[in-house]
Amino acid sequence: MKCNQVKKRLSAYLDGELTAAEAEKVSDHLNRCVGCRRAAEQLRRAYQRLDAGDALPADSFFLTRFRARLSDLGQSNARPYWQQWLQRAVIPATLAVGLFLGMQLGIHLQQNWSGAQSSGNTYIESQLLSDMQQNSLTAQYLALNGWTEGDDEE
Helix, strand or coil: CCHHHHHHHHHHHHHCCCCHHHHHHHHHHHHHCHHHHHHHHHHHHHHHHHHHCCCCCCCCCHHHHHHHHHHHHHHHHCCCHHHHHHHHHHHHHHHHHHHHHHHHHHHHHHHHHHHHHHHHHHHHHHHHHHHHHHCCHHHHHHHHCCCCCCCCCC
16 A cells, blocks of 8 residues: 555544554554654544644633624625626726727728828829939939939049
């Protein structure tokens, strides 16, 4: 028998609740294993103390303090029905309004930003196309960089 199996059966062994075969196995293990024998002895001493009635004296006001604490806990968690309903309704409503406003802001920003960007691109593209028809590609490149065709670097 292994130690963990013996430790699970120690209480039943000391109470005499095991079958003869199981009690024999536990007894054999306790004769061989020092750790389990020590655990059995500690449990046996605890049983003796409990049987002797060496209990600690109870505090005379323990029960009064315990009941007062229970009533404080019960009252602190109790809320009127309307507060519970309000809490259950406000949180989802706030989330729904926030989601709606976020979607509206996203749509507004997307329309304004993409509209400005596309109109700016259209203007630049039309300028480049009209200038390309009039000038050479090299002249267009130099004009984009702020140079003219006749400038020389020194």
